[in-house]
Amino acid sequence: MKSYHVNLGAGLEGLSLQEHPTPKLGPCDALVRVRAASLNFREIMIMAHGAYPLPVKPDVIALADGAGDVVAVGPAVTRAKVGDRVMAAMFPRWIDGPFDHEYAAQIGGSLDGMLTELAVLDEEALVPIPEHLSFDEAATLPCAAVTAWNALTGGRGLQAGQCVLTLGAGNVSLFALSFAKLFGARVIATTSSAEKAARLAALGADHVIDHHAIPDWPPEVRRLTGGRGVDHIVEVGGPATFERSFRSRAVGGQVAWVGALGAGAQPIDVSQLFLAAASLRGVAVGSRAQFTAMNRAISLHRTRPIIDRIFSFQEAPAAFSYHATGKAFGKVVIRVSEGGAP
Amino acid sequence: MKSYHVNLGAGLEGLSLQEHPTPKLGPCDALVRVRAASLNFREIMIMAHGAYPLPVKPDVIALADGAGDVVAVGPAVTRAKVGDRVMAAMFPRWIDGPFDHEYAAQIGGSLDGMLTELAVLDEEALVPIPEHLSFDEAATLPCAAVTAWNALTGGRGLQAGQCVLTLGAGNVSLFALSFAKLFGARVIATTSSAEKAARLAALGADHVIDHHAIPDWPPEVRRLTGGRGVDHIVEVGGPATFERSFRSRAVGGQVAWVGALGAGAQPIDVSQLFLAAASLRGVAVGSRAQFTAMNRAISLHRTRPIIDRIFSFQEAPAAFSYHATGKAFGKVVIRVSEGGAP
């Protein structure tokens, strides 16, 4: 079987296609024929930046996100059977509750990833694919969608009628917009172009603010909310946007601090936090229980993730290059193996 | 000014129309010209049954639910001004958090109610009416709608993709159905007739079970949920339905126990509770903060309550009689005073 491997900081040149014998299964493992995998910002961090906040093993099989079907199971497996369509939870040991250092092992980092024809996965990592989704679509969910779900639901919870702020058109923001609408919330989205603004509005954003036109957008957010500010902020911009997004919060507002996209420190007037009785919560993907709860919502509403482009397994290097340009609107998917029903 | 008064256990005959001088305002009070009021099951309990779990003062002005406009305010009032369109929170002292015995004073019980031309209300009781609602519509919200909102949101919270069970076509159930759909939940409703089933389906119920056709409906609920059961149950049926609704719950399901509709004790196999890791929570209306949060959802979605019939102030006795028949589908409203825009 073939797999693509990466090394921390080795860049796109470090992406290598390797041939291996079919791996052996432990009693609690499942062998999954990967049908599709998808890319996230973490791949840029691992490959290009050489910096990633969690352990990455040398020559690890790439990509956290993937979906496929079970082709064999170890003798002790109870959570899956041959033929099941499954995704892998990025942190197989994070079952429920808040994140803990014990759960840090992650697929595509300290554990082998999904850009492989055959993946050996602990059965605890397996999550069934919603029926209406293709493998390509399912492969987009484990990292970005679960992060968005956790951002919106992992704190005091999201209620119909509340207001959510999303930043830009990255995949976490797109999923957050989509989920916020399922919950009956109002969504204000920022973006940088009229074209993206139109797409965000088409996805249900109630208001889109062009941050090129209005660089100091918090007053606009406040105007749109009758002075109140927003209840939930999915902060993905890091130091570049934090001060502005925080200034847009309602009293008691919740900021989900997603990702480590901006590495540097930034002067922040922390007294703001006190005045707002607001809260700030670090969010890094989510638990398997959150993944499962999200899938119930996706299934009920037959939600479909947005895919920008699908590459073949052979084109994987091109997929990485394209992803790195940041031009995609939606997920970049690599179709690993064709076969039967999608 | 004229008011209708009731006495505990005096029955419909005890409903008396009385004339009073315009009441005086304390510094923190608002004088509200009531435009509309509405009836709830509590009225039946107070008048007919002579039993109500909270204090009812003699000759109290009737009805917890009402809406109107502010015509005068005391000198210390900061939460309202003349001309504001307002509703009254049934428990004026219950601002937020769980219910407490200190908050037990209730409008239409220990405090004078809303079936009056002019109501004197502590400013803390005032809640602004969503812009798109008429006074008639607003008058339906304080008791039944807030109860439904509390039932769905006051425990661990409702999430998109979860499943909610409602029982029958009473007003709490109708509001719960409506709110559950705003949150992106799936709703299974029970009812007793094909006609009501059609109306519930029109309101968004995903599945309606006729409990005349299927008296033992928990297996049907389980079938509809793939064996899982429902996440939230808005239990309004009391001893008559508790055993069945509880049997319909998912592992970890939440039962909101609403109202005291059935007075008697009922043998319940409480070991069920243990097995399900479920929870049961007594719900009696809700706080002003819940009322306000609900109004945000109602405003955003331009939700309109269902009114079965509107009576005039003179027809109030007929409204009580009609309400007592239990035939209404939606709220029974009494229009107290006409005037300007509704």
Next chain:
Amino acid sequence: MKSYHVNLGAGLEGLSLQEHPTPKLGPCDALVRVRAASLNFREIMIMAHGAYPLPVKPDVIALADGAGDVVAVGPAVTRAKVGDRVMAAMFPRWIDGPFDHEYAAQIGGSLDGMLTELAVLDEEALVPIPEHLSFDEAATLPCAAVTAWNALTGGRGLQAGQCVLTLGAGNVSLFALSFAKLFGARVIATTSSAEKAARLAALGADHVIDHHAIPDWPPEVRRLTGGRGVDHIVEVGGPATFERSFRSRAVGGQVAWVGALGAGAQPIDVSQLFLAAASLRGVAVGSRAQFTAMNRAISLHRTRPIIDRIFSFQEAPAAFSYHATGKAFGKVVIRVSEGGAP
């Protein structure tokens, strides 16, 4: 190696000592030399009653509770190493969050138990023993202590200054008393004899009510709490006490419904629940995260569980018989293997 085995409903006569070869380890398993095990009410349910709400496999090795040291680990194990002193979490798959049907596999039921010289345990089941505890003491914790911790902390949480009601002198009640005092709560305990009352007071109970002297004890609870009632009730009595314990609750009080000790249904006036804005929560042991959190408290306060009597491995049948009499005050322990330091 030797193990004691039981069968559902086979009674004490069904307890059989069997000899087996040393079991083989999977890659994620640890081999634990069991030093001590302890008995719980569930054993009575499994053996004598023939009724247990969770699956029990035929000829299962007995007992959920045990402690020992790791003597070998599979190649993939990361959570333990040879020499570690460990306990087993009763539900190895319940890592954190609310209970779910996926976590139902339990040690001493559907999985082999701890009354064996050598236990093969999934590494996810392992929980380190607090340093100050002996193996005998550690063997008492997994079921009763974790249940008590969950009962007190798994709902809205226990705060210093709140009041907790415990019933009788069973082990869950003893642990609940002990933990409630660690949290700075006030404890009212019921019991049936002056001797037990003295022991409960010695353990820190602020008030002990003899329910033989005062069969209708809720008014006494209310008197002791200045009319307020108790905030947390650890309800272990089942139908026999539920009505009284529920009547003792404060407005907003929380009842943890522990166990299925009384099998039958009981008439309960469920309208009580509504009036009290109280909540009722089924509690069945707890998650590994709760076990770990509890151990932090036990370690900091050097809490020692109460052991009534220790039997040798050979005396296991006598331990079961003694346990079944219900006369023990504290846990009944079976010392499985002696050896080095305790």
Next chain:
Amino acid sequence: MKSYHVNLGAGLEGLSLQEHPTPKLGPCDALVRVRAASLNFREIMIMAHGAYPLPVKPDVIALADGAGDVVAVGPAVTRAKVGDRVMAAMFPRWIDGPFDHEYAAQIGGSLDGMLTELAVLDEEALVPIPEHLSFDEAATLPCAAVTAWNALTGGRGLQAGQCVLTLGAGNVSLFALSFAKLFGARVIATTSSAEKAARLAALGADHVIDHHAIPDWPPEVRRLTGGRGVDHIVEVGGPATFERSFRSRAVGGQVAWVGALGAGAQPIDVSQLFLAAASLRGVAVGSRAQFTAMNRAISLHRTRPIIDRIFSFQEAPAAFSYHATGKAFGKVVIRVSEGGAP
């Protein structure tokens, strides 16, 4: 009657003693003979800095904190009667739940304060004094103690066995230390002198770190917690300590961000927050429900606040000067009126 008045930014010179007629009561007011009042850091902010994040009315009667006995009540008052010993909640409208902009009216700011012989208070502001406390002691609680209680209990809650970090020997930190010990937590305190270290240890701190001796103290915190870090941080130091206290947190740790003591912005590496899955919550005093819950704990444990020094009403200017030196260990109290039992 006599009162001391202050003006925003007028400094200590702006403190004026004025004579007024006895104020009139509204129907929901209580007249309280103030026995003692106490100072907080907010007084420095209001008087010296001329900056305070909440509205301050001109010539306001000084001080948020006070205690006294009720000498008269308006006709509608139900929460108090003549003779009651009471404190005033700093935000009279914040009854329960999270802070909201509607609750911003505060005693000693937009509402007249407690450095007066007779205070007119809305009955909703009244909180009974725990029986074992003197008026001097009770006067120390409304601001600093409630802040500490909110910091520890207002997020996910404090559990026995968890670890709390307090900074310095300010009054919020002293109360936090005291309350954390009631909850069975372990406390690590930082301080700047051996003398204060000894006093903190005497109050129950498990470990005291001298930040003069160890300016980079997070590694020491980590060492003391076996590498884990602390679960709760009561961050009172503002920009001067935030980076270090945040670096001391456990995975999933909670930081209560108290007060606005440091006005300026500070470069903070916000990516830290993501990595730790930690949360940060702005805390500004607390609700009346939190005040009441705190009093239950104080009453049960007969906790006594630490008073550094008591000044007479005539010495009020000296009390402000002394308070401003920052040398006090414990609260600075002004005894307003002597009389009967303390």
